[in-house]
Amino acid sequence: MKVKSCFGPDYKEYEIGDIVKLACDQPLNLICKEQLSNIEIAYQTYGKLNADCSNAILVCHALTGDQYVASTNPITQKKGWWDFMIGKNKPIDTDKFFVICSNVISGCMGSLGPKSLNPKTNQPYGINFPVITIQDMVNAQNLLIEHFGIKRLHAVIGGSTGGMQVLAWSVLYPHKVKLVIPIATSYRHSPQNIAFHEVGRQGIIADKDWCNGNYLQEKKFPINGLALARMTAHITYLSETALQRKFGRDLNNKISFSFNFDREFQVENYLHHQGSKFVERFDPNSYLYITRAVDYFDLESDFSGNLSSAFSEFAKNKEGKFCLISCSDDWLFPAQEIRKITKALTANSINTSSVVIASDCGHDSFLIDNDMLKNTINGFINQN
């Protein structure tokens, strides 16, 4: 089923791919104690599912990512966000594997979220949408997997927020996944990261065009708030080295200071550009919901402060293996957080590999074409 949806301040309509309706007979119980039924999940698949359904790989997208992992995004018209990783003769070869990527629930690319119509009111949910957690996103992905008739995934892989979903998969469905590949992520969102998220959320909420979350009904759009949220977050995705290399202290098409508050430096220009691109494709309420879901993620406290017990059930999965990947100068999810997960896994004698990818591009390194990253993933998922 193909559907259309509005994006950006101009409410431009785009067709957004395949959608399936799940949890029709039995509602999905959310962590917040509410329930959702008739859950629409937007997804893309690549490659063919084999006869015994054993070649499926689930890719979990990051905070503001989407299901267009390896094909052209209908809104931005850019190629998929992991195009260098997934496709014919690429590290995750679609001649061999059936790759699934779905938009998370509470997202805005077709899956059920605050932009969707509330059947009770026939109005968009807005902030009346139930608060979603990473676990809920994974439970919804599991419904999609079952819809495809897949009993067990060959691999589940994803970076950042996607990496949290990957970890949650190994905890919630320890016997349904063989290879677990969390990238540039953590077992919990750190206080510093929650702080950055809150700045972004307050940017949106403080924008008068947010209209208490009802901007869709009011035909308005909190452009400035959403752009500000993106600009703040974008700083955390890069490293000082990368900013220095890309922009340094270069001025914006001028040779001397103007002594005013226009965009003086190139780095300012870059951030504004990122912000203005983002508002064209993302829903402000979805941003509030997904950042909140990430903030709530804490596997350690879910297991009474003992992270290793989170993986005790996965340890019984005899074929189960982990490959943890971190990026050397990621300060949003530093390598030592992956190291803590590694320690929790080895405490359970789980087959664990971990790799630190040398890169100076910060958190976003996993989205940038890198031979080490590609070889690691290719080696791990194709192992004999």
Next chain:
Amino acid sequence: MTSITENIVIHKVRYDFEIIANLIKSNSRILDIGCGNGDLLYFLKTNKNADCRGLEISQEMISKCLSRGLSVIHGDANVDLNIYPNNSFDYAILSQTIQAMINPQKILQEMLKIAKYAIVSLPNFANYKNRFHLMFKGTMPVNKTIPFQWYETPNIHFCTIRDFENLCIKNNLIIENKFFLTTKHQLISILGNEIIANFIADYGIFLITKKEICATGQEQFLNNQSVLRKLNQLGLASENINQKINSK
């Protein structure tokens, strides 16, 4: 499966792998510290059905290990051995690396914390070639076994076979088994004359354990017997050693 002898001849498997493989029991849990591209782990996995894990500092090497189905953690043995819980392995192997460690004594202690047995192989600096090199040339030896100039060598803690044995004694460790080898793939002695071994051997391989779990004399004898049988197949053991073992 091809026989081990064929492997050596055809694939030029490092001959110390063969000796290490004979020291470990089948189906053991093994950690190879500094596992490189995983050659030894792969050898032990296929020949001994071992549950193999590795620790490796080079990212490129890890990709190779992963594609062979080996589980390897990216880390530095100098600081990262504490990732593993105590007694999580039967054997911890440190092959040709102890001389490059910042604190070899600490590494040895940590290996025996996380594993029942440590297997350590090391280049013997007291080898006659090195001795003559120092005596007559007066410069630090550079040869096939130690191919680096002193100013660029990763080998910061060279030791001799006797030095290593003294370190084990100092730390109350039991050397359960040891092998002395030359670069020409010859086994010099198993129990033999240590003074001669320390003079001739290019390498030493040691099986070490803490005092409390040392095998009984009988077990050790049987262990030596089975190692000898394998080595006989390889044509590595000399008559002399056979007599020594049998007379024991």
